[in-house]
Amino acid sequence: MDRRDTIKSILLGSVAGGLVLQGCKTEVEEKPATTDNSTSEPGGGYGRVPEEIARDKALMAQEFFNEHEMATITVLADIILPADANSGSAGDAEVPAFIGFIVKDMPSHQVPIRGGWMWVDHEANARDGLTFVKCSAQQQIAIVDDIAYPDTVKPQHSQGAKFFSLMRDLTMTGFYTTKIGIDDLGFIGNTPNVWDGVPEEELQKHGLAYDQDWLVRCINQEQRAKDPVWDELGNLIG
């Protein structure tokens, strides 16, 4: 098969300017983190080898956190990233399910997370006589305020701060690797296109311009479909 046909099926109208894109869905559908698509699609949906599919199946079949732990994680994740005018909450982006998976995938997270919420529950009990999830929103925030700022944390809360930082990292990663998070961030790549330099407006904002001697060396995207011709010295002459 003419392999250039392959690009045609992905890139219609390949020259700079109006790009018609196909084969890359602009309206992407999101699958929750725990969906097991490993058996239904070839290569598990994204180029998995059989060993990887088997490993993921086994991980999916296990539960690490119990219900109470999941509840704690859900409350904390939504405190870390609540819904606001820009985007939904960690819960909306199914971050707790992601954390539930990642601790099975990376066992090194297990003790810090499980021990961490035990620390939080102990703290809640000591202060309010309740587990963290049962505390009022106000009581919860009081604890969070004590452990959310690692640079100014009081010594008696330092372990709690360590845990909270890990939860914050995992929540952020879990959130920004979903469609909700990517839209919030404004990432607009991962799609066939033609790179033709930094947009003028952006250059101006940074007080920059392309030097002419750079531009003459770089590709003129109007020629991107043209077969190259060199002279015998290697100069590109067509």
Next chain:
Amino acid sequence: MQIKEQPKEYDVCIVGSGAGGGMAAYQLANAGIKVALVEAGPFYDPAKPEYQTQLKWPWESPRRGAGSTREFGDFDAALGGWEIEGEPYTRKDGTQFDWFRSHMLGGRTNHWGRISLRFGPLDFKRKDHDGQGDNWPISYQDVAPYYDKVDQLIGVFGSREQIPNEPDGFFLPPPKPRLHELYYINAAKKSNIPVIPARLSILTRPINKKRGVCFYCRQCSRGCRVYADFSSSSVLVLPALETNNVDLYVNSVVREVTTNQEGKATGVSYISKEDMQEYKIKSKIVIMAASACSSARILLNSKSSQHPNGLGNSSDVLGKYLHDSTGASKAGFVPALMNRGRHNEDGVGGMHVYTPWWLNDKKLDFSRGYHIEVWGGMGMPSYGFGFGVSDMNRFVKDASGYTTGGYGSKLKEDARRFYGSVIGMSGRGECIARKENYCEIDPNVVDKYGIPVLRFHYNWSDQEVKQARHMQDTFEEILTNMGAEILGNKPGADSDYGLAAPGRIIHEVGTTRMGDNPKTSVTNINCQLHDVDNVFVVDGGPFVSQADKNPTWTILALSWRASDHIIDQLKKMNI
């Protein structure tokens, strides 16, 4: 266990389908030679949906692209890693060498960085200039015609610059710099450090009808479904298979090269991963291309009464002079890059600009150079994105009053405003090849196929450590020119100035080095064993030194050159 013999006799048996093996298979098959291509890993073709990771979204991976099963992340094309289950290697005398292997059709070229640099005239004759190491027995002039041919067959973008030790080639036009690269260009200029367009084997224009043109997704390491980047499988092996002159054996782990009474090679024996049985392939010629260390291992394991020290090892040099590139990195946060305007700046799967070594004429306290690779930009989030992002508030005192840590909408604001504000650079330099750095067979350990494994012995010398110090100072200077806040502490003498452990840059070469003298080298100028004229090595093994240039373009050129010699000798019936 009975060893089964494949009935067919081939002209040539090639071990390994990476850069070196793919090129040999392509050249020989197109010359009408019957080839058995034996590869330890599985088949791979990024044009087929079942292998594709390109253009997938992070949430399609339950671990969001983390590297739990694949070293460089879930979407990376490479199968393998630093450790492979059931295939150990060991280290000697408390030294370190980390060995990266990728077992699959195309080997490590499925996810390599596509940085495609020619060695320069000086790089083949460094000893003439600094008295260290050894000269190659061939010169730039010998290899140049093959570099030219590789450029035109495979495609590489770049610009003609007329820099003495950075030879120009037949380049496709390079892409324009991205925003962070413009910052780099300007900052480097302030210190008189040159920056030129990168040289990567990515098609910015079409090179033949079988391959598409780059559509700028920044994901070459995932394998390109339109074959717009170079990987051995897509560009060499699959077309070679179309000639019908190649039988491809996948999941076949070569144990040794078999020999006859005269000590000549008769083919190879391999273990099939499918049934764990041992098989033999007969051929007139054997070409080793299993990667420098794997080929050395197979040859060392190919002992016989004629070759008691391993095949091609009468010199005792086989496995010695192993060397990897040096490497160190540094990143900085650039306040001017906060609150960036959004646009799609994916670009190609690698840097658009770089700094070639610029101080050949200067007297320094180390003798070989390095080049600088640049990274940054608004990349697609994957596992790790957002970790510690609010720490950046340490450097920012603005109206927001935001501090490090915290929670709530403020964190989303941090993610948005700091997105794409970090620029980093990595140095990749030349290590002087030394006999004391080597791999050998471990007398006590076998892998799960029963094959004795490699044991490594490797130390950096003062030369490499001082080079790393120079890298750190340079990176700091460039970042400071940019107004950046440098991230992380500056590594000092106690950590070799951040010099990466040997092996970590994944440019293993030198184990079957070429030379005119059979007492001090393993192969001759045609990559042919001095001891056995029907065995060739076309991976990085024959390198005498590796310059600060990544090795693959030279592997490809030398493999083509050796293939021409083999075709010629087969025609003349000399082998």
